[in-house]
Amino acid sequence: MTKTMRAVEITKPGGPEVLALCDRPIPQPGYGQVLIKIAYAGVNRPDALQRAGLYAPPPTASDLPGLEAAGRVEAIGPGVTDLTLGDQVCALLPGGGYAEYVVTPAAHCLPVPDNMSLDQAACLPETYFTVWSNVFMRGGLKAGERFLVHGGSSGIGTTAIQLADHFGACVFTTAGSDDKCQVCRDLGADFAINYRDQDFVQVINNEGGADLILDMVGGPYLPRNVKALADDGRLIQIAFLQGPQVELNFAQIMMRRLTITGSTLRPQSDLAKANIAEELLKHVWPLLSKGSIRPIMDSEFPLENAADAHAHMESSKHIGKIVLKVS
Ligand SMILES: NC(=O)c1ccc[n+]([C@@H]2O[C@H](COP(=O)([O-])OP(=O)(O)OC[C@H]3O[C@@H](n4cnc5c(N)ncnc54)[C@H](OP(=O)(O)O)[C@@H]3O)[C@@H](O)[C@H]2O)c1
DSSP, X not given: OOOEEEEEEEOSSSSGXXXXXXXXXXXXXXXXXXXXXXXXXXXXXXXXXXXXXXXXXOTTSOSXXXXXXXXEEEEEOTTOOSOOTTOEEEEEOSSOOSBSEEEEEGGGEXXXXXXXXXXXXXXXXXXXXXXXXXXXXXXXXOTTXXXXXXXXXXXXXXXXXXXXXXXXXEEEEEESSHHHHHXXXXXXXXXXXXXXXXXHHHHHHHTTOEEXXXXXXXXXXXXXXXXXXXXXXXXXXXXXXXXXXXXXXXXXXXXXXXXXXXXXXXXXXXXXXXXXXXXXXXXXXXXXXXXXXXXXXXXXXXXXXXXXXXXXXXXXXXXXXXXXXXX
């Protein structure tokens, strides 16, 4: 008889209320995969997009939401040599994190950093994979460069500020309240701009313009970001909270040698994600183990209250990450 687990599924596209507790079969690890017994699962904005029917999971992924989790290795598939039963890990998931068990490639698991609790570790994978791959691997941020990240108090923002500051960039960020701006400064931002009463383009141009911008807002921010870039600057788009379509004068791109690029993590190949995991283990995990940087946790909800967690995230009252307590 197939063993079942508790999970939260998306019953139909819609608001937080469409998330509902259900029973599902416990998945079995295939080649190169492990089964994780989840203690905590991270909640991310892309989960809300999936719930709303705007971000379909890849064809081979679970339909359950949840892109990251922390827990214990419960079973190991063929071909896995680096992990053993009982190891505590945090893992990037193709989906399926809102559940008691999940399978994921072993190469997408990272050890829980020293002295870190499992709820904090569950906050790491989605944002650290996203920020490292975009800001450092794709964007090539270097010490001494001026870096602007929008949404500074988001899971992504709190991670990007700390990493960019640690690696020697001058960090600018935007957020929607003075309290959020203060948190961003405490995390290492040199300039935290409350976008409701200050123009980020003016602030950053007074300092010479941005060498690199990480943006999730899009829409009207696109031409403003282009104005805020220094010559040879790079703009990396990781979402379009205010829409993907806008009118833009491309002559600027040519005349000032600008680069506009972007990426989404989830559809990338297992190998590409494994490469990011390797880089994180080498360059970032020692910093987390030393406590030089840390996940910023806003709140914790029981798995069965995933709808409340989504409503809280969509209220944008949170600062940092939201997690679900699973077991
Ligand atoms: N490309 C990828 O692979 C990838 C991976 C992970 C996440 N993401 C994207 O990165 C963004 C941050 O993710 P997260 O999980 O860290 O989210 P989050 O913690 O919910 O943060 C999003 C922040 O954006 C701001 N915001 C919300 N709605 C907005 C709107 N309509 N216009 C402007 N700002 C808005 C809010 O800050 P204020 O209150 O300060 O405005 C909010 O705190 C999301 O858009 C997500 O989809 C992309």
